[in-house]
Amino acid sequence: MSLETTALVLHKRIDQAILIIRGERVILVTDLAELFRVATKAAKRASR
Secondary structure: OOHHHHHHHHHHHHHHHEEEEOOEEEEOHHHHHHHHOOOHHHHHHHHO
16 A cells, blocks of 8 residues: 555544544544554553
């Protein structure tokens, strides 16, 4: 996969992970962990 294609796929995945809750754009820690390829526990700890 080319770098441009990879970036496009990643951008699409991020767009799909963003939720709108009470007018705020949020991303769940599970989706964040998946994007950064880390354990959910590590992503949760880093977001504090």
